[in-house]
Amino acid sequence: MIKIAVTGSRSDKSDWEAAQNTPREQLPTLTREQRKVAEQLHIPEEDYQRSILAGRRTGEKLLKKTELFAKLLQKKVREKTPSATIKSVVLDTWAHRFEIAVEVNGTGIPLHIPEGVVEDLFNLSVTDAEQKLSQMVDQCFHRLGVS
Amino acid sequence: MELIKQNVAVFLNTEGRKAVELAAGISKRDSSMVYFYVLEANGTGLWVSTRKEDGEHVLLIRWDCILAVDVPVGGTPILEATV
Numbered sequence: 001m002i003k004i005a006v007t008g009s010r011s012d013k014s015d016w017e018a019a020q021n022t023p024r025e026q027l028p029t030l031t032r033e034q035r036k037v038a039e040q041l042h043i044p045e046e047d048y049q050r051s052i053l054a055g056r057r058t059g060e061k062l063l064k065k066t067e068l069f070a071k072l073l074q075k076k077v078r079e080k081t082p083s084a085t086i087k088s089v090v091l092d093t094w095a096h097r098f099e100i101a102v103e104v105n106g107t108g109i110p111l112h113i114p115e116g117v118v119e120d121l122f123n124l125s126v127t128d129a130e131q132k133l134s135q136m137v138d139q140c141f142h143r144l145g146v147s
Numbered sequence: 148m149e150l151i152k153q154n155v156a157v158f159l160n161t162e163g164r165k166a167v168e169l170a171a172g173i174s175k176r177d178s179s180m181v182y183f184y185v186l187e188a189n190g191t192g193l194w195v196s197t198r199k200e201d202g203e204h205v206l207l208i209r210w211d212c213i214l215a216v217d218v219p220v221g222g223t224p225i226l227e228a229t230v
Contacts, residue, residue, distance in 0.1 A: 001229050001230070002230050003229055004227065004229070004230055005225055005226060005228075006225070006226045006227075007225050008220065009219075009220045010153065011152055011154060011184065012152060013152070013186070016154075016184050016196075020198070037219065041156040041180055041182070041217060041219070042156075042181075042182075043156060043182040044182075047182050051154035051219075059226045060226065063226045063228060067228065070230060094149070096149065
């Protein structure tokens with residue numbers, strides 16, 4: 001079992017546009033706190049609702065991406081070190097990187113990888129992304145003395 | 148701090164307020180703090196998306212017109228799952 005998460009906030013343009021075109025009655029309801037903040041910042045409630053919806057849509061896509069990456073990484077790590085287990089993979093959208101917790105023989109190892117490297121795995125024009133990921137895992141484990 | 152793809156509340160100075168009133172058609176009453184989707188941020192300022200009657204427009208707000216930027220991060224909960 002791998003815990004996956006997405007922290008921070010981001011809205012892809014396509015999700016932002018979709019949120020702008022969403023009927024008002026389908027927008028998420030603001031909490032009392034969110035309504036208060038919208039008022040303080042002079043943000044029309046509807047605009048705030050649409051931005052929250054866009055953030056949710058992108059967040060769900062990023063969570064799916066994190067899941068696929070976590071499963072692939074688990075496979076690569078197991079190939080290299082059968083005793084290693086991926087405990088968690090968290091995408092930090094502010095830092096643009098994935099924080100990874102690996103456990104080897106009861107010892108936790110914190111790793112991270114730039115989001116751009118993972119993005120290449122989803123880019124049809126990048127044909128060697130998986131091979132590069134395998135090399136990175138190999139080199140990193142070798143450097144840290146993990147076997 | 149990466150502002151691209153963020154919805155941000157921008158606090159404008161007097162010059163900035165006049166500019167968005169003219170360029171984005173935002174009323175004087177609401178123009179000191181405006182809420183935008185950021186398409187790009189560079190040394191000149193923020194390129195933001197605005198909507199007008201004929202559809203989307205892209206507006207540049209220069210940094211020297213901006214007093215502060217508020218990114219409401221707390222509005223987005225942490226998404227998590229177990230796989």
